[in-house]
Amino acid sequence: MPATIEDVAKLAEVSTATVSRVLNNHELVSDEARQRVVDAIRELDYKVNLSARRLRTNQTGTIAVVIPTIADPVINQMIEAIEDAAIAANYTLLMCSTRGDTEREEVYTRLLTQQTMVDGVLYISPRAAPEAVYKLAQGDVPFVLCNYRLDKTKTPCILFDHVSSAYQTTHYLLSLGHRRIALLNLDAPYYYPARMRQEGFEKAFTEFQLIPDPALTREIHRPTHLNYDWRGAINAMLDLEVPPTAIVAFNDEVALQVYAVCRERGLHIPGDISVTGCDDILSSRHVDPPLTTVRIPAHDEGRLAMEFLLKQIRHERLTYGVTLLLDVKLVVRGSCTAPNFENFG
Amino acid sequence: MPATIEDVAKLAEVSTATVSRVLNNHELVSDEARQRVVDAIRELDYKVNLSARRLRTNQTGTIAVVIPTIADPVINQMIEAIEDAAIAANYTLLMCSTRGDTEREEVYTRLLTQQTMVDGVLYISPRAAPEAVYKLAQGDVPFVLCNYRLDKTKTPCILFDHVSSAYQTTHYLLSLGHRRIALLNLDAPYYYPARMRQEGFEKAFTEFQLIPDPALTREIHRPTHLNYDWRGAINAMLDLEVPPTAIVAFNDEVALQVYAVCRERGLHIPGDISVTGCDDILSSRHVDPPLTTVRIPAHDEGRLAMEFLLKQIRHERLTYGVTLLLDVKLVVRGSCTAPNFENFG
DNA sequence: TGTTCTAATGTAAACGATTACAGTATAACA
DNA sequence: TGTTATACTGTAATCGTTTACATTAGAACA
Numbered sequence: 001m002p003a004t005i006e007d008v009a010k011l012a013e014v015s016t017a018t019v020s021r022v023l024n025n026h027e028l029v030s031d032e033a034r035q036r037v038v039d040a041i042r043e044l045d046y047k048v049n050l051s052a053r054r055l056r057t058n059q060t061g062t063i064a065v066v067i068p069t070i071a072d073p074v075i076n077q078m079i080e081a082i083e084d085a086a087i088a089a090n091y092t093l094l095m096c097s098t099r100g101d102t103e104r105e106e107v108y109t110r111l112l113t114q115q116t117m118v119d120g121v122l123y124i125s126p127r128a129a130p131e132a133v134y135k136l137a138q139g140d141v142p143f144v145l146c147n148y149r150l151d152k153t154k155t156p157c158i159l160f161d162h163v164s165s166a167y168q169t170t171h172y173l174l175s176l177g178h179r180r181i182a183l184l185n186l187d188a189p190y191y192y193p194a195r196m197r198q199e200g201f202e203k204a205f206t207e208f209q210l211i212p213d214p215a216l217t218r219e220i221h222r223p224t225h226l227n228y229d230w231r232g233a234i235n236a237m238l239d240l241e242v243p244p245t246a247i248v249a250f251n252d253e254v255a256l257q258v259y260a261v262c263r264e265r266g267l268h269i270p271g272d273i274s275v276t277g278c279d280d281i282l283s284s285r286h287v288d289p290p291l292t293t294v295r296i297p298a299h300d301e302g303r304l305a306m307e308f309l310l311k312q313i314r315h316e317r318l319t320y321g322v323t324l325l326l327d328v329k330l331v332v333r334g335s336c337t338a339p340n341f342e343n344f345g
Numbered sequence: 346m347p348a349t350i351e352d353v354a355k356l357a358e359v360s361t362a363t364v365s366r367v368l369n370n371h372e373l374v375s376d377e378a379r380q381r382v383v384d385a386i387r388e389l390d391y392k393v394n395l396s397a398r399r400l401r402t403n404q405t406g407t408i409a410v411v412i413p414t415i416a417d418p419v420i421n422q423m424i425e426a427i428e429d430a431a432i433a434a435n436y437t438l439l440m441c442s443t444r445g446d447t448e449r450e451e452v453y454t455r456l457l458t459q460q461t462m463v464d465g466v467l468y469i470s471p472r473a474a475p476e477a478v479y480k481l482a483q484g485d486v487p488f489v490l491c492n493y494r495l496d497k498t499k500t501p502c503i504l505f506d507h508v509s510s511a512y513q514t515t516h517y518l519l520s521l522g523h524r525r526i527a528l529l530n531l532d533a534p535y536y537y538p539a540r541m542r543q544e545g546f547e548k549a550f551t552e553f554q555l556i557p558d559p560a561l562t563r564e565i566h567r568p569t570h571l572n573y574d575w576r577g578a579i580n581a582m583l584d585l586e587v588p589p590t591a592i593v594a595f596n597d598e599v600a601l602q603v604y605a606v607c608r609e610r611g612l613h614i615p616g617d618i619s620v621t622g623c624d625d626i627l628s629s630r631h632v633d634p635p636l637t638t639v640r641i642p643a644h645d646e647g648r649l650a651m652e653f654l655l656k657q658i659r660h661e662r663l664t665y666g667v668t669l670l671l672d673v674k675l676v677v678r679g680s681c682t683a684p685n686f687e688n689f690g
Numbered sequence: 691t692g693t694t695c696t697a698a699t700g701t702a703a704a705c706g707a708t709t710a711c712a713g714t715a716t717a718a719c720a
Numbered sequence: 721t722g723t724t725a726t727a728c729t730g731t732a733a734t735c736g737t738t739t740a741c742a743t744t745a746g747a748a749c750a
Binding site: 002047048049050051052054055058060062065070071073076077079080083087092093094095096097099104107111113114115116117140256257260263264283286287288 | 347392393394395396397399400403405407410415416418421422424425428432437438439440441442444449452456458459460461462485601602605608609628631632633
Binding site for chain 1: 727728729730731732734735736737
C-alpha cells in the first residue's frame with residue numbers, strides 16, 4: 001500500500017492539514033514543520049493521490065485535444081504548440097483522434113462530457129461540424145474550436161484565412177498571365193476550409209474581371225480518412241481537351257502528387273505547367289522545383305487555441321465569443337512561371 | 346450544480362447503492378427499479394463523477410503514451426493502433442511527447458508516477474534509455490517499452506528487428522553485385538535501432554566473406570529533435586574519391602533525401618546509384634523510381650504493446666519479462682539495380 | 691405454521707485529499 | 721498583569737462514488 005497523507009502527517013508529527021499546506025505551497029507553515037514534512041515525504045516516498053485531490057478540488061488538470069487524424073503535418077505542428085502551452089500551464093493532454101469516424105466521435109463526446117474527465121476541450125475539426133461539436137459547444141466544459149466556424153454561438157473559433165491563401169496563389173498565377181487555372185479542392189460543403197479556398201479562388205478571378213471555368217474546379221467528395229483519389233482528379237484535369245496551364249492544389253501534399261503525375265506524363269514543372277500548394281510543409285522546400293506555396297501559422301493557432309481555452313477555464317471571459325482569422329503568407333519558390341502558349345492551345 | 350448519484354437515487358426512490366448497481370451493470374437489480382433509475386438519470390442529465398469513481402476504485406481508465414515526437418509516420422501508425430486498442434478496452438490516452446528534451450522527460454516522469462495519474466505507461470523510446478525509463482520501469486505503474494531493449498529487468502520490450510532490416514537490404518544489394526555499399530545511420534551508441542542496423546549491415550557482409558569499408562559508414566550524431574544534417578552526410582559520401590555504388594539509408598525519409606541530392610548532382614537512380622530505405626512509408630511507393638525498402642509492422646507493434654500493458658494491468662503475468670522482436674520484410678521496387686562499373690572505378 | 695432460501699434493496703463505511711473554522715501559543719503592548 | 725494581535729496548527733466536514741454487509745420480503749417446502 002502506498003503512503004497516504006495521513007502516514008506523512010504521523011511520521012512528521014503534524015496534522016494532515018499541515019502536510020497539505022506544504023504540498024500546495026501555502027504560506028503559513030513554519031520552516032521547522034515544513035522541513036519535517038518534506039523529510040517524511042521523502043522517507044515514505046509519498047506521492048499525492050490525484051483522484052482524491054481531483055474529487056476535492058473539482059479540477060482535473062487535463063485538457064482533451066480532439067483531432068481528425070494524427071498523420072498530418074499541420075495538425076502535428078498545432079499539437080506541439082498545444083502541448084508546450086499545456087506544460088507551461090501545468091496541464092496534461094488527453095488525445096482523441098476521430099479519424100472521421102462518427103462512432104468514435106460519439107464515444108469521445110460521451111467520455112468528455114462526463115464529470116471531471118477534463119477541464120476543457122480543444123476541438124480541431126475542418127469538417128462540417130458534426131453533432132458532437134454542437135453538443136460539446138453547448139455543454140458546460142470550456143470549449144474551443146479550430147479550423148471551423150460556428151456562428152450564432154459564443155464558441156471561440158480559430159481558423160487559418162484560407163480565403164486569403166487561395167486568393168493569394170490564384171492572384172499570383174493570374175498576374176503571371178495564367179487564365180486556365182485549375183482548383184483541386186476538397187468537398188466544399190463538407191469541408192470548411194475548402195469552402196474558404198473556393199471563395200478566395202473566385203475572388204482573385206473577379207478582381208481580374210474574369211470568371212473561372214467550372215470545368216477546371218475539381219472537388220473530391222466525402223473521403224474516408226485521408227484516402228483521397230487525387231491522382232484520378234489530376235489525370236482527369238490533364239486529359240481535358242484544353243488542359244489548365246496552372247494548378248492550385250489543395251495543399252502541399254496534393255501538389256506533390258501533381259508533381260508525380262506530371263513526371264509520369266512527361267510534363268515539366270513549371271515549364272509546361274505551374275503548380276501551387278498550401279501549408280508549406282518541410283519537403284516543399286526540398287522538392288525539385290521547390291514548391292510555391294502558402295505558409296500558415298500552425299504553431300500560432302495551437303498556442304492561441306490553448307490561450308483561449310485557459311482563459312475560459314479561469315473564467316476570464318474577455319475573449320469569449322471570438323472568431324479569430326489567422327493571416328497566411330504566399331511563399332514564392334520555383335514551381336510557377338508565365339504560361340507557355342506554345343504548349344497549350 | 347450538476348446532479349449527483351444521490352439526486353438520482355432520490356428521484357428514482359431507491360438507494361445510491363441501487364443507482365450505482367445500475368450504472369455498473371450489476372445483475373441484482375429488478376427491471377422495475379432499473380427503469381426508474383434510467384429515467385431519473387435521463388431526467389436529471391446525470392453524469393458520473395469520474396474523480397469520485399477513481400478514488401473509490403483506484404483505477405483511472407487512462408494510459409500514458411510517451412513518444413519522442415509526434416511528427417513521424419511510424420510513430421503515427423503505432424499510435425493509431427494503440428488508440429484502437431485503448432478504445433476497445435475502454436481506456437483513454439494521455440499524450441506525452443518528449444522531443445528528446447530531458448527536462449520534459451523529467452516533468453512527465455514525475456507526473457506519471459503520481460498516484461492514480463494513469464493505469465499504465467507505454468514508452469516509445471528508440472534513444473538510449475534515459476533515466477526516466479529506468480525510474481518508470483522500476484516503479485509500480487505497469488510499463489511497456491517500445492523500440493528499445495532493457496536487459497536484466499522484467500520490463501516487457503517490443504522492437505522491430507532492425508538487424509534483419511539492414512541485413513536484408515544489404516544482402517540484396519550484395520547479391521546484385523554491389524561491393525561499395527554505404528550505410529547512412531544514426532549514432533549507434535545513442536540510438537538503439539541504429540545499433541541493430543549496424544549489426545545487420547555487417548552480418549550481410551560477413552556472409553559474403555567481405556568486410557565493409559569503414560569510410561562508407563556514416564553516423565549522424567546526437568541530433569536535437571529531428572534536425573539531422575543528412576544532406577551533408579550524403580554529399581560527403583558522394584564526394585569520396587571512390588564513391589559508393591549503393592546506399593543503405595536509415596529510413597525512407599533519408600532515402601528520399603538521397604533522391605533529392607542525386608537529382609541535384611545529376612545522378613540517376615538506380616542507373617548510377619542504388620538506394621534502399623526502411624519503414625515503407627506511403628510516399629515511397631509514389632516516388633520515381635519507387636523505393637526499395639523494408640516494411641515494418643508498426644501497427645502490430647502498437648497493438649501488441651497495448652496487449653502487453655493490459656495484461657500487466659489485469660495481473661495476467663504470463664507475458665512478463667518478455668522481449669519481442671518483430672519480423673520485417675524486404676519490399677523490392679525500382680531503386681536498385683546491378684552496379685554500373687562504367688560509371689565508377 | 692414455522693423454517694429456510696433467494697432475490698432485491700438499503701445502510702453506512704470507506705477511498706485520500708483540501709480547507710473552513712477553531713484553537714493555541716507567543717509576542718507586543720498598555 | 722491583562723489584552724490583543726499574530727503566526728501557526730489542528731479538527732473535522734466534505735467531495736461523490738463503490739461495495740461489504742445487513743436487512744427485508746416473498747416463495748418454497750415440511
